[in-house]
Amino acid sequence: MNNFQYKNPTKILFGKGQMVNLAEEIPNDAKILMLYGGGSIKKNGIYKQVKEALLDNEVLEFGGISPNPEYCILLKALEIIKTENIDYLLAVGGGSVIDATKFLSGAAYYEGDTPWDLVTQNKPVTKGMPYGTVLTLPATGSEMNSGAVITRAETKEKLSMGGPALFPQFSVLDPQVVSSIPQRQLANGIADAYTHVLEQYMTYPIGAMLQDRYAESILQTLIEVAPAIQKDPSDYEAAANFMWSCTMALNGLIQQGVPSDWSIHAIGHELTALYGIDHARTLAIILPGHYTYNFENKKEKLAQYAERVWAVKEGSIEEKAKAGIKKTEEFFYSLGIDTKLSDYTDEYADTASTISKRFADRGWNGLGERKDITPADVEKIVAMNY
Numbered sequence: 433m434n435n436f437q438y439k440n441p442t443k444i445l446f447g448k449g450q451m452v453n454l455a456e457e458i459p460n461d462a463k464i465l466m467l468y469g470g471g472s473i474k475k476n477g478i479y480k481q482v483k484e485a486l487l488d489n490e491v492l493e494f495g496g497i498s499p500n501p502e503y504c505i506l507l508k509a510l511e512i513i514k515t516e517n518i519d520y521l522l523a524v525g526g527g528s529v530i531d532a533t534k535f536l537s538g539a540a541y542y543e544g545d546t547p548w549d550l551v552t553q554n555k556p557v558t559k560g561m562p563y564g565t566v567l568t569l570p571a572t573g574s575e576m577n578s579g580a581v582i583t584r585a586e587t588k589e590k591l592s593m594g595g596p597a598l599f600p601q602f603s604v605l606d607p608q609v610v611s612s613i614p615q616r617q618l619a620n621g622i623a624d625a626y627t628h629v630l631e632q633y634m635t636y637p638i639g640a641m642l643q644d645r646y647a648e649s650i651l652q653t654l655i656e657v658a659p660a661i662q663k664d665p666s667d668y669e670a671a672a673n674f675m676w677s678c679t680m681a682l683n684g685l686i687q688q689g690v691p692s693d694w695s696i697h698a699i700g701h702e703l704t705a706l707y708g709i710d711h712a713r714t715l716a717i718i719l720p721g722h723y724t725y726n727f728e729n730k731k732e733k734l735a736q737y738a739e740r741v742w743a744v745k746e747g748s749i750e751e752k753a754k755a756g757i758k759k760t761e762e763f764f765y766s767l768g769i770d771t772k773l774s775d776y777t778d779e780y781a782d783t784a785s786t787i788s789k790r791f792a793d794r795g796w797n798g799l800g801e802r803k804d805i806t807p808a809d810v811e812k813i814v815a816m817n818y
């Protein structure tokens with residue numbers, strides 16, 4: 433097992449009715465900017481619950497944050513933070529609203545030339561305005577981690593940022609919010625969390641027995657609750673297990689002491705930037721080809737995964753490993769998610785070379801757990817998923 437230092441400062445308020453405790457988590461004299469998305473919270477009652485919980489606080493609002501939060505829109509929120517002397521942020525939404533809030537937390541205190549530098553500087557953000565979250569969509573784990581992904585339509589870029597200052601102070605996780613989530617987003621949430629676990633697991637054996645079993649148990653739980661959630665999103669038990677699995681998949685715990693990959697996400701973000709494909713679906717497109725292309729490097733863990741998660745008991749390491757890739761693809765199909773780029777767009781002929789060139793331009797010359805996946809490899813991996 434590798435050495436590690438681990439700290440996660442986010443307080444979790446999990447369960448039915450936790451929203452009423454919201455005000456206790458925020459200083460009484462704070463001037464709050466509440467941030468939200470396209471308006472789903474006004475239809476499902478979450479907006480009303482938050483406003484009632486914060487009746488005695490000073491709260492301004494900024495709505496209209498788009499999925500894959502857009503930099504230009506965030507600049508407008510930043511202006512309000514500055515002109516209104518806001519000193520506390522509250523994200524009410526899914527990964528996009530929470531990521532937007534993380535960016536704003538850093539941007540509010542940023543003294544450099546342009547806040548976009550926070551995204552491109554490749555330096556951890558160490559100063560941020562305090563904020564909390566009310567999660568409305570289990571998927572990204574953003575509610576308990578310090579990373580964010582920001583999009584800039586002007587340049588068709590979608591890039592990650594983060595740092596120790598960007599953990600939420602608290603997150604309210606009430607599984608009852610799942611009942612209003614549309615089928616497409618439920619499938620996305622399950623597939624995204626599932627792939628988060630795999631990015632931190634499907635590498636090479638390093639003798640981290642507990643991390644492996646944590647990872648496998650999250651995968652098994654997601655597989656088990658997926659049909660129940662899709663059949664009835666108001667099934668509280670299923671929703672609670674779904675929600676906590678998504679948080680646990682990317683709160684940093686299972687990544688400690690083990691190598692991690694993250695190339696599926698790096699490549700997937702380009703597909704969203706270029707075509708607007710939902711984040712989770714880009715992962716389902718890239719994963720099978722990526723594991724097939726890097727089969728020799730990943731076959732031991734692929735076989736362990738097939739055996740422990742999918743109960744594949746027969747065959748050689750190679751046969752089990754191949755079965756693991758197939759089972760994963762079938763799982764995506766079972767959620768209603770297609771795994772070929774051509775299922776989403778007709779204009780894919782140059783995609784592989786475009787992404788490869790972008791990675792080369794950015795100096796991303798070695799992706800993956802061994803840092804050996806070059807832009808030329810990326811081109812081949814993307815082309816395998818047409």
Ligand code: NZQ
Pocket residue numbers: 468469470471472473476497498499500501525526527528529531568569570571572573574577579580581609610612613614617620621624682697711
């Ligand atoms: O905008 P509103 O009206 O709120 O509607 C949203 C949005 O249209 C809707 N929704 C959310 N909660 C709902 C609901 N509809 C009904 N009932 C509810 N309770 O769902 C739609 C999608 O929301 P979004 O926040 O975009 O989804 P998700 O949580 O999947 O977030 C995706 C974003 O997170 C980034 C992705 O790249 C993408 O930009 N990621 C962030 C990560 C992180 N910070 O750690 C890691 C991930 O790998 C991912 O990259």
Ligand code: ZN
Pocket residue numbers: 572624625628697711
């Ligand atoms: Zn993801």
